[in-house]
Amino acid sequence: MLYSSTRGLISSASFEDVALSGLAPDGGLFIPNSLPDLSHLYDTKEDLSYTDLALEIFLPFADGIVPKQDLKTLIEKSYSSFRIPNVVQLTTAGKHQLLDLFYGPTFAFKDVALQFLGNLFEYLLAKNNKQLTLIGATSGDTGSAAIYGVRGKKNIHLFVLHPLNRVTKIQELQMTSVLDDNITNIAIEGSFDNAQAIVKEIFSDTQLRKTYNLGAINSINWVRLMAQVPYYFYAAREYRKKVGTDVEAFCVPTGNFGNIYAGYMAKQMGLPIKKLILATNANDILHRTIQTGKYTVKESTPTPAPSMDIQIASNFERYLYDIADKDTKLVASHMEDLKTGEFALTQKERDKLQSDFCSYATSTEEIYQYISSYNEQGLNVDPHTATGLCAADQFDFQNVICLATAHPSKFGDAFFKATGKKIELPSVLQELEQKQTSCIHAAADINAIKDIILTILRENKDLDQ
Ligand SMILES: *Cc1c(COP(=O)(O)O)cnc(C)c1O
Numbered sequence: 343m344l345y346s347s348t349r350g351l352i353s354s355a356s357f358e359d360v361a362l363s364g365l366a367p368d369g370g371l372f373i374p375n376s377l378p379d380l381s382h383l384y385d386t387k388e389d390l391s392y393t394d395l396a397l398e399i400f401l402p403f404a405d406g407i408v409p410k411q412d413l414k415t416l417i418e419k420s421y422s423s424f425r426i427p428n429v430v431q432l433t434t435a436g437k438h439q440l441l442d443l444f445y446g447p448t449f450a451f452k453d454v455a456l457q458f459l460g461n462l463f464e465y466l467l468a469k470n471n472k473q474l475t476l477i478g479a480t481s482g483d484t485g486s487a488a489i490y491g492v493r494g495k496k497n498i499h500l501f502v503l504h505p506l507n508r509v510t511k512i513q514e515l516q517m518t519s520v521l522d523d524n525i526t527n528i529a530i531e532g533s534f535d536n537a538q539a540i541v542k543e544i545f546s547d548t549q550l551r552k553t554y555n556l557g558a559i560n561s562i563n564w565v566r567l568m569a570q571v572p573y574y575f576y577a578a579r580e581y582r583k584k585v586g587t588d589v590e591a592f593c594v595p596t597g598n599f600g601n602i603y604a605g606y607m608a609k610q611m612g613l614p615i616k617k618l619i620l621a622t623n624a625n626d627i628l629h630r631t632i633q634t635g636k637y638t639v640k641e642s643t644p645t646p647a648p649s650m651d652i653q654i655a656s657n658f659e660r661y662l663y664d665i666a667d668k669d670t671k672l673v674a675s676h677m678e679d680l681k682t683g684e685f686a687l688t689q690k691e692r693d694k695l696q697s698d699f700c701s702y703a704t705s706t707e708e709i710y711q712y713i714s715s716y717n718e719q720g721l722n723v724d725p726h727t728a729t730g731l732c733a734a735d736q737f738d739f740q741n742v743i744c745l746a747t748a749h750p751s752k753f754g755d756a757f758f759k760a761t762g763k764k765i766e767l768p769s770v771l772q773e774l775e776q777k778q779t780s781c782i783h784a785a786a787d788i789n790a791i792k793d794i795i796l797t798i799l800r801e802n803k804d805l806d807q
Pocket residue numbers: 450451452483484561595596597598599600601602649650726747748
């Protein structure tokens with residue numbers, strides 16, 4: 343399989359380039375040149391475990407780069423860190439089924455992709471005798487999932503920038519209690535936006551990018567999206583077994599359009615889904631785009647579901663590339679227009695968008711209401727999952743799977759606000775309080791951060807020589 347950039351200057355990148363470089367050199371996002379038809383994976387009544395499905399789904403994409411036996415080993419290693427054997431599971435939530443995706447080491451769905459990506463990085467780097475430097479900004483969940491994905495991995499150093507005192511205590515401890523030499527936590531005196539702007543600026547330094555082989559760990563890395571496809575197939579098969587009929591729609595709490603784009607790929611690969619329900623919170627840019635055909639950036643609003651407080655959904659560019667029939671000029675012109683804060687879809691693009699997705703923007707009040715009413719029925723859900731459950735109720739589908747993206751105890755404050763009750767932390771998270779931590783504090787200043795990063799990277803280089 344070869345990969346192209348959504349901006350049109352690259353058309354034959356390898357799986358390895360895509361995995362290790364993140365963004366394409368022309369500033370676009372990588373996308374495979376075709377998608378395999380894997381409908382037999384749904385049609386067959388044969389028993390398939392989660393890892394069986396993952397192997398069949400990843401194989402065509404990694405073809406020629408990772409041999410089947412190695413891929414199988416990587417997958418098995420990645421998912422042995424989960425607390426249940428089949429990685430994810432369905433639970434009943436009233437008339438819907440919930441797909442619980444939070445059984446990985448950090449109790450959030452991002453583990454599903456990042457546990458695999460960390461192992462894949464290590465494998466590809468060893469094969470090519472290369473080193474990789476990862477730099478990411480986080481508002482909470484991505485950082486800890488990335489850290490647990492690459493901690494202790496050879497030839498990788500990860501720097502994670504988080505806004506000082508603006509992530510939850512648990513999220514902070516999950517990151518800073520990891521003491522492996524290849525992990526550096528940096529707390530910025532500023533906001534998440536400051537942290538992200540600094541990371542973007544570091545990436546725009548082409549010299550630095552080359553010298554230290556900078557790579558991406560956020561969902562602009564296509565491998566993360568690929569690694570989220572298996573649970574759509576797995577869940578649809580489990581649904582058929584449990585409910586006795588085919589699932590019609592998946593409802594996905596959406597921020598950066600990564601998770602739902604994986605669902606869209608599953609559909610393109612032959613999973614018979616009628617619709618994807620896109621749930622946003624008050625940060626509703628994607629909901630407005632589906633309604634009006636205009637992608638208009640507004641100020642972001644803090645909500646109880648912070649991992650969805652996103653105004654620019656990077657992965658939407660991949661979908662634009664598909665609906666523009668690979669017309670990279672049209673994609674590039676949308677992205678150029680976006681610099682002014684808005685672009686408008688063509689009528690054709692808009693029709694396609696509305697045929698694939700329906701959407702709802704769940705208000706903050708509704709998020710609390712849903713947490714509380716599910717709690718009364720004996721089921722605890724986190725604020726992101728509640729956003730999705732509320733969205734699913736706006737439509738007439740009888741057979742819906744709602745994605746549960748985080749463990750409710752990770753958002754104890756929101757839970758308390760909604761129910762007046764304290765939610766107990768799982769013991770692994772409770773134990774974090776006693777652990778030693780390590781974190782560098784720094785001003786939100788590009789030069790200060792660059793200095794910190796370069797000093798550590800140079801020390802590592804000296805140690806190697
Ligand atoms: C990241 C995240 C989301 C949003 O996923 P996207 O792939 O960015 O759309 C939703 N819920 C939780 C808990 C998350 O961590």
